[in-house]
Amino acid sequence: MARDKLFAGHAVRRLRRRTGLTQAAMAEMLAISPSYLNLIERNQRALPAALLVAMAERFDFDPRGLGGDEPGGGAEAIRRRLADPLFADLAIDRHEVEEWLAAAPGGAEAFARAFDRIGGGGGAPGGVEDDDPMLLARREIDRWRNHFADLDAMAEALADELRLSGADLYGALVERLRVRHGLSIRILPVEVMPDLLRRLDLHARQLQISERLAPAERIFALAHQLGGLEARGEVDALARGAGFAERTAERLFRQHLLGYFAGAVMMPYARFLRACEASGYDVPILERRFGASFDQVARRLTTLQRVGARGLPFFLLRIDRAGQVAERLAGASGAVLVEAAGRCPLWRLHHAFDRPGTLAVQMVELEDGARWITLARSTPAPGAPVVGAEAVPAEHAIGLGVAAQHVAGLHAARGIDPAGPATPIGLGCRACLRADCPQRSAPPAGRARIVQDRERGLSPYRFAEE
Known part of the structure; x- marks a missing residue:
């Protein structure tokens, strides 16, 4: 299990200044040395759990806000903004970003706000407008690192209660909705619901579900509806807080x-995490053990950030055949691959459609040296029919990824050396400076293209190095 260290120097410094204390005065109140406090404020030391508790008791603040309190969202969020093609020629590495945050946090926050305000790539991936509703919702999800502790706890308690009423989760959910909420479940044929997968008919007191939905999707639909009835208070509180x-x-x-709640009912946190660690995060095994689909397991893997019981920090990216992003979940990964406006065709996420149902495992390395082990698989859209005159199936490819340092904990990556060979990829041709890539489709932004009559290299898009 990954146990991430908490670096919250900027939040500690702001807390100290807000209370009008010098480093020496705060250090004395916390029974530590001023030099140690200075290292914590400069993010050269992690914030120990005991000291975090002492600060919470002494200064009456909510420690859950520490992670999101960093300037610009922290080093990884700043790096995602710097992945914009506008900065492609600057080659700013992660160490420079960390030094900038430590030396001038106010300047970093000002840069982040200005960049987001003008709708830059880091604030609005893929050219999406900064006020786009999907982007606004996803920013709030990212602020929580896609882990909602109260919803998880409630879903886990509900799942345990449902288990006591019977081993069949679907049957237990049907009974819960009938007895407690007066809702019956009706499975309707495609002819009756040609364009819908589920519908709540309050007049008939029915939750109507299309026969298109597979068993796992039907369970999810029931749990989703139950969340709207029994977790309304928690959902309302989170929405108001946003x-x-x-x-x-x-x-x-x-x-x-509500989707998060449904997934947590199907895959209760503690049981799911134990299964992940015992199986090496073997997705097919997790699907069978919890009666869930690949999509549902993949999303659940991005949520494992419970304090004291953290799982591996996965990210998720879902694309269609045209490469358009349908879903981005960064979780606690900090992966620039999630936010980037473009993607690299050398990443096997784009090849997943060629071998339906097969899990493609790949070690990739970005230009800054960051390495990720990625898992990619194609999957049909829930309940999706074939579309178009030639009956093309509706499908997506889902990419899961985790930092290479966690490769030893993955069943799918057995035998892969985290320091061994890796596929060099970029964040799309316009943001990539790799000159020797034969797959390049455009020169980097801000670099002049070189055209020569007497020779032709592997790539037709040669560009000036400086």
Whole structure:
């Protein structure tokens, strides 16, 4: 199990200044040395759990806000913004970003706000407008690192209660909805619900479900509905706390929370984490053990950030055949691959459609040296029919990834050396400076293209190095 260290120097410094204390005075109150406090404030030492508790008791603040209190969202969020093609020629590495945050946190926060305000790539991936409802909802999800502790705890308690009423989760959910909420479940044929997967008919007191849905998707639909009835208070509190000015963004956020709750009912946190660690995060085994689909397991893997019981920090990216991103979940990974406007065709995420149902495992290395082990598989859209005159199936490819340092804990990556060979990839051709890539489709932004009559290299898109 990954146990991430908490570096919260900027939040500690702001807390100290807000209370009007010098480093020496705060250190004395916390029974530590001023030099140690200075190292914590400069993010050269992690914040120990005992000291975090002491600060919470002494200064009456909520420690859950420490992670999101960093300037610009922290080093990884700043690096995602710097992945914009506008900065491609600067080659700013992670150490420079960390030094910048330590030396001038106010300047880093000002840069982040200005960049987001003008709708830069880091603030609005893929050219999406900065006020787009989907982006606003996802920012709130990322602020929580896609872990909602109260919802998880409630879903876990509910799952345990349902287990006592019977081993069949679907049957237990049907009975719960009938007895407690007066809702019956009706499975309707495609002819009756040609364009819907589920519908709540309050007049008939029915939750109507299309026969298109597979068993795992039917269970999810019931748990989703139950969340809307029994977790309404928690969902309302989270939505109010987000402070959305845009109604559609709030609704999207609420839908995500209900989906989160449904996944947590199907895969209760403690049991799911134990299964992950025992199986080496073997996704096919997890699917069978919890009666869930690949999509559902993949999303659940991005949520394992319970304090004191953390799982591996996965990210998720879902694309269609055209390479358009349908879903981004960064979790606690800090992966720039999630936020990037472009993607690299050398990443096997784009090859997953060629071998349906097969899990593609790949070690990739970005230009800054960061390495990720990625798992990719194609998957049909839930309940999706074939579309178009030639009956093309509706499908997506889902990419899961975790930092290479965690490769030893993955069943799918057996035998892969985290320091061994890796596929060099970029964040899309316009943001990539790899000159020797035969797959390049465009020169980097801000670099002049070189055209020569007497020779032709592996790539037709040669560009000036400086």
